Amino acid sequence: xxxxxxxxxxxxWAPRLLAAQGLPFHTQSxxxxxxxxxxxxxxxxxxxxxxxxxxxxxxxxxxxxxxxxVTTSVVLPLVYKRMSExxxxxxxxxxxxxxxxxxxxxxxxxxxxxxxxxxxxxALIMSGSLPTGSTSASLKDGxxxxxxxxxxKGAVSGGATLVGMLLRGRWGINADVGHVRHASDDGFRFGSxxxxxxxxxxxxPDYVQSIRTRTLQLYLEWNGSITGRNRQSGSDLPNTGGHVxxxxxxxxxxxxxxxxxxxxxxxxxxxxxxGAQPDFGIRPAFGARFxxx
Amino acid sequence: xxRTTTLMVALAAFGMVALLPGTxxxxxxxxxxxxxxxxxxxxxxxxxxxEVDGMTCPFCAxxxxxxxxxxxxxxxxLIRVSDGLVQIRVKEGQELEDEELHEAVKRAGFSLREITxxxx
Numbered sequence: 001x002x003x004x005x006x007x008x009x010x011x012x013w014a015p016r017l018l019a020a021q022g023l024p025f026h027t028q029s030x031x032x033x034x035x036x037x038x039x040x041x042x043x044x045x046x047x048x049x050x051x052x053x054x055x056x057x058x059x060x061x062x063x064x065x066x067x068x069x070v071t072t073s074v075v076l077p078l079v080y081k082r083m084s085e086x087x088x089x090x091x092x093x094x095x096x097x098x099x100x101x102x103x104x105x106x107x108x109x110x111x112x113x114x115x116x117x118x119x120x121x122x123a124l125i126m127s128g129s130l131p132t133g134s135t136s137a138s139l140k141d142g143x144x145x146x147x148x149x150x151x152x153k154g155a156v157s158g159g160a161t162l163v164g165m166l167l168r169g170r171w172g173i174n175a176d177v178g179h180v181r182h183a184s185d186d187g188f189r190f191g192s193x194x195x196x197x198x199x200x201x202x203x204x205p206d207y208v209q210s211i212r213t214r215t216l217q218l219y220l221e222w223n224g225s226i227t228g229r230n231r232q233s234g235s236d237l238p239n240t241g242g243h244v245x246x247x248x249x250x251x252x253x254x255x256x257x258x259x260x261x262x263x264x265x266x267x268x269x270x271x272x273x274x275g276a277q278p279d280f281g282i283r284p285a286f287g288a289r290f291x292x293x
Numbered sequence: 294x295x296r297t298t299t300l301m302v303a304l305a306a307f308g309m310v311a312l313l314p315g316t317x318x319x320x321x322x323x324x325x326x327x328x329x330x331x332x333x334x335x336x337x338x339x340x341x342x343x344e345v346d347g348m349t350c351p352f353c354a355x356x357x358x359x360x361x362x363x364x365x366x367x368x369x370x371l372i373r374v375s376d377g378l379v380q381i382r383v384k385e386g387q388e389l390e391d392e393e394l395h396e397a398v399k400r401a402g403f404s405l406r407e408i409t410x411x412x413x
Contacts, residue, residue, distance in 0.1 A: 031353065032402055068400050114347030114404035116377045167349045203350075215351055257355045291355065 024199030025250045025264040025285065026223045028176040030121035030165040032071045032109045043262070043287020050278030051093075052149070055080040056100070069110070075103040079133065079151045094145055100133040101152045107163075118168040125161040125178070129153070135185070147188060147230070154185035161195070172201035184231075191228030191241045198222045221248040223266065229274055239275035244268060246283065258291035340411045341389055343379040347403040350374065357401035364393050377406075 023029050025043075041060040047053070057078040065071045077100035085091040105127035113120045133152020137145045147154075161178030175198045182190040199221040224245035229236040250264030266283040348354045354372050357379065361370045366387035371380040383389045391408060398405040 068402050109402075112347075112402075116344075116346055116406075117349065117375065119347040119349060172349065217350070254351060257351065257358075 023252070023260075023289075024174050024197075024201065024219055024221055025252075025262055026246075026248055026266070027174045027197035027199035027221050028123075028125060028161055028163040028178075029174055030109055030123035030163040032065065032069060032107060032123070039289060039291045041287065041289045043285055045266075045283055045285040047283050048281040051084045051086055053082045053084070069112075070106060070108050072104070072106045075105070077101070077103075077133075081149050081151070083139075083149060092140065094137070094139050094149055096134070096137045096145075096149070096151060098134055098151050101129045101157075102132045103127055103129045119165070120167075121163075121165045123163045123165075125163060125176075127159050127161070127180075129157045131155055131185070147190070153182055153190050155183040155189070157182040157190075159193075167201075170203040172203075174199040174201070187233045189231045191230050193228075194226045196224050215254045217252040217254070219250055219252075221250065221264070222246070223248055224270065239273075239277055242273035242277065243270060244272075244280060245270035250285075260289040262287055262289070339383040339385075339389075341381045341383060341394070342409040342411070343381070343394060343398065343405055344407040344409075345377050345379055345398055345403050346406055348372070348374050348377055353402075357398065357403060360397040360401050361394075364389065364397065366393075 023031070039062045041062075042057060044055060044057040046055045059076045059078065061074045061076070063072060063074060078098075079100040080097040081094070082092060082096075083094040085093055105125055107123050107125045109121055109123040111120075111122035131152050131154050133150065133154075135147070135150045135152050135154040137150055139145050157180055159178055159180030161176050163176040164174070166173045175196075177194070177196045179192065179194050181192045199219055201217070201219045203217070222245065224243070226243045227241045229238070229241040231237065245268070246266035247269050248264050248266045250262065252260055252262040254260050263286040264284070266285065268280045268282070271279050345357070348357070351374055354374050358370050358372055361367055361379070361381060366384050366389040367381055368384045369382040372378075373380070381389065381394075394408060395405055
């Protein structure tokens with residue numbers, strides 16, 4: 001009981017140090033301003049599901065902005081996956097680490113209306129992934145590891161995401177909805193994914209003096225995804241796909257004008273799977289964003 | 294049990310923080326803007342004040358400062374995020390063109406509403 005009370009105390013009072021709205025952790029942003037170009041974002045997420053532990057550290061490079069309305073990004077995911085022996089025996093059946101599938105995307109902010117202390121923006125993100133991650137790893141007994149344990153998906157994929165943002169004074173809402181489809185690899189196809197996210201940002205207090213004010217930002221997100229069944233040789237695989245949604249509180253600390261540290265905890269609140277599948281655990285994430293220009 | 298407790302704590306914390314009273318409303322913000330513009334006239338040297346819309350956080354506004362500093366005639370830049378103001382001191386003997394300012398603000402992703410100049 002003491003730990004939740006301590007956490008509550010910190011969450012209530014830490015933002016009073018001074019805070020302003022920031023970028024959500026998991027939800028896309030419709031902004032294409034300075035931090036969206038020539039910057040680097042790195043964060044790690046740790047996921048446990050049944051006997052499988054996965055850690056993904058996407059390195060997000062923001063290399064080029066052709067105009068103030070268009071930015072590009074390259075995501076290089078560093079992936080680690082491990083499967084323990086069933087029943088908590090402590091042994092490892094599978095362990096692998098390396099680069100996953102690289103994703104390239106472009107964001108076009110096609111609508112923007114600014115006002116004093118606020119803005120309304122809409123953007124479209126087009127993305128594509130290349131099969132750069134390994135798909136040939138084996139279990140420790142020599143058998144082929146299942147597709148879900150491989151570092152990559154083995155096929156290209158493409159998607160589109162619509163992003164909206166409404167910031168008014170102390171309040172801000174970011175939302176996105178997107179869809180990704182995968183190509184087939186040797187008769188196997190991962191299920192398509194529809195993702196939806198909403199992030200509510202709140203600025204405390206509502207007056208920020210300058211860009212050098214160290215700020216602590218608090219936000220709350222709802223992150224959901226609906227995944228179709230995987231397919232093998234034209235048939236749906238029964239125990240795959242489903243709907244999962246997380247409630248994700250998080251915070252960001254702007255340490256320097258060009259350096260931001262952030263952390264989030266994703267708490268699964270909806271887990272509606274097809275067939276028999278293990279539940280997801282709580283998913284912590286932490287990282288940093290750095291501007292270099 | 295821990296997951297339920299964590300979820301309840303997260304919701305309660307966010308809700309209670311959201312209900313904490315604010316310190317400024319629109320009237321106070323407008324008053325702050327007027328004071329900031331008036332304060333510019335007390336500075337030595339030519340100064341230019343920009344009224345910029347769309348600035349919502351310090352991290353967002355940092356790129357605007359970087360772009361303005363690249364303009365040769367700019368000596369110093371002060372951005373007041375909540376007031377939507379950018380105060381620029383111009384180097385002595387140099388001119389700061391409106392077009393340069395419009396371009397810098399546009400490239401930073403914001404909207405320039407008004408330029409106010411106070412000569413030395």
